[in-house]
Amino acid sequence: MTPDLNSLLNTESFQAVAQSRLSKMAFDYYRSGAWGEWTLQANMDAWKKIRLLPRALVDVSQRNSASDLLGMHMAFPLLIAPTAMQCMADPEGEVATARAAAQAGVPMVLSSLSTRSLEDVVSAANANANANANANANASMVMQIYISSDRGFTKALAQRAQAAGCKALMVTVDTPVWGVRERDIHNSFCVPHGMSIVNLQRPSQPTGHSGSGMGQALGWTIDASLTWKDLDLIRQSVNIPIMVKGILRADDAGRAFDQGASAVVVSNHGGRQLDGAAPTAEALPAIARAVADRGPIIVDGGIRRGVDIVRALAMGASAVQVGRPILWGLAAGGQAGVERVLHILAHEFDLALALSGCPNVKAVTADLICRQA
Numbered sequence: 001m002t003p004d005l006n007s008l009l010n011t012e013s014f015q016a017v018a019q020s021r022l023s024k025m026a027f028d029y030y031r032s033g034a035w036g037e038w039t040l041q042a043n044m045d046a047w048k049k050i051r052l053l054p055r056a057l058v059d060v061s062q063r064n065s066a067s068d069l070l071g072m073h074m075a076f077p078l079l080i081a082p083t084a085m086q087c088m089a090d091p092e093g094e095v096a097t098a099r100a101a102a103q104a105g106v107p108m109v110l111s112s113l114s115t116r117s118l119e120d121v122v123s124a125a126n127a128n129a130n131a132n133a134n135a136n137a138n139a140s141m142v143m144q145i146y147i148s149s150d151r152g153f154t155k156a157l158a159q160r161a162q163a164a165g166c167k168a169l170m171v172t173v174d175t176p177v178w179g180v181r182e183r184d185i186h187n188s189f190c191v192p193h194g195m196s197i198v199n200l201q202r203p204s205q206p207t208g209h210s211g212s213g214m215g216q217a218l219g220w221t222i223d224a225s226l227t228w229k230d231l232d233l234i235r236q237s238v239n240i241p242i243m244v245k246g247i248l249r250a251d252d253a254g255r256a257f258d259q260g261a262s263a264v265v266v267s268n269h270g271g272r273q274l275d276g277a278a279p280t281a282e283a284l285p286a287i288a289r290a291v292a293d294r295g296p297i298i299v300d301g302g303i304r305r306g307v308d309i310v311r312a313l314a315m316g317a318s319a320v321q322v323g324r325p326i327l328w329g330l331a332a333g334g335q336a337g338v339e340r341v342l343h344i345l346a347h348e349f350d351l352a353l354a355l356s357g358c359p360n361v362k363a364v365t366a367d368l369i370c371r372q373a
């Protein structure tokens with residue numbers, strides 16, 4: 001039975017409902033972090049430590065949450081982070097998420113490990129945005145890419161994404177090898193029957209996998225020998241903007257822009273790669289100091305409330321990404337569940353703007369952060 005979505009007031013309540021509706025294997029796959037899950041937890045804790053100093057007596061009766069990112073309109077400064085295998089949460093999988101994103105007017109980043117083809121997902125988003133009377137409806141799809149050991153395949157995938165109408169590519173660079181998620185090993189994680197990693201099908205390659213979540217069958221989709229010069233391959237293959245995801249250091253952020261990136265994503269992969277990596281809220285300030293004038297900075301990891309978006313913007317980000325809460329929405333109620341999660345975050349963000357004395361996104365500046373003496 002579908003739960004009453006309107007009775008769910010925050011993203012945490014969605015997690016509890018998702019847990020009750022998903023198999024243990026699927027829920028653990030979505031919620032897990034690597035090894036002891038320290039970074040997973042620290043991501044969420046770190047935002048809570050950022051205290052705000054709201055401005056008093058500012059006229060916030062007319063507010064505008066909208067902003068732009070590399071030519072993409074955002075009803076509020078959030079993108080749906082790329083997360084793999086969404087058909088485990090809902091039969092429509094990534095198509096349902098894309099429709100909800102278009103409805104809410106936020107960009108969706110499609111994982112290259114999706115269970116629906118990128119062409120199906122992009123056309124579902126476009127159809128929904130066109131059919132929609134909501135002024136915010138807008139379909140901006142971004143394709144996430146791993147540079148695989150099969151460079152020809154990677155180039156072709158990037159070009160397929162551009163041809164399908166993706167507005168940008170997001171190249172993930174924090175996966176020289178897959179992080180180890182012990183829950184997946186305990187559960188002998190495998191892609192459920194009837195599903196496959198459709199975008200990565202090669203004639204010679206099975207796409208099912210088992211064991212630690214990303215076993216041997218998907219080993220070829222990443223490459224431990226990658227270096228900065230390999231970003232050229234992607235840059236030269238397409239003429240849409242490239243974002244580099246998985247940056248935690250100011251020097252790497254600078255290198256990404258040197259290599260032609262149009263944006264960087266401060267991310268530790270939601271705590272799924274190096275356990276012990278800094279929480280993103282702690283990594284963000286140095287990166288913002290180093291490269292804020294070179295292009296947009298997006299941050300993800302542990303964003304669970306609209307006020308976390310205010311915190312991130314005050315610390316120098318242009319937008320945030322959200323991963324797991326979207327999966328919880330999808331599991332709780334398919335497209336309607338994702339729409340409800342996005343509505344909650346948008347509404348919380350709007351109120352957090354008002355309560356901080358900010359009529360719009362531009363008014364969120366560094367002085368909102370309390371720096372203890």
Ligand SMILES: Cc1cc2nc3c(=O)[nH]c(=O)nc-3n(C[C@H](O)[C@H](O)[C@H](O)COP(=O)(O)O)c2cc1C
Pocket residue numbers: 029030031043081082083084111112113144172245267268269270271272300301302303321322323324325
């Ligand atoms: C189940 C799951 C699958 C993910 N799959 C991908 C992926 O295919 N590509 C990628 O770049 N990041 C992937 N990520 C990382 C997310 O894009 C994002 O960095 C992270 O989820 C943000 O943290 P949050 O879940 O706390 O919001 C995945 C994360 C989760 C939880």
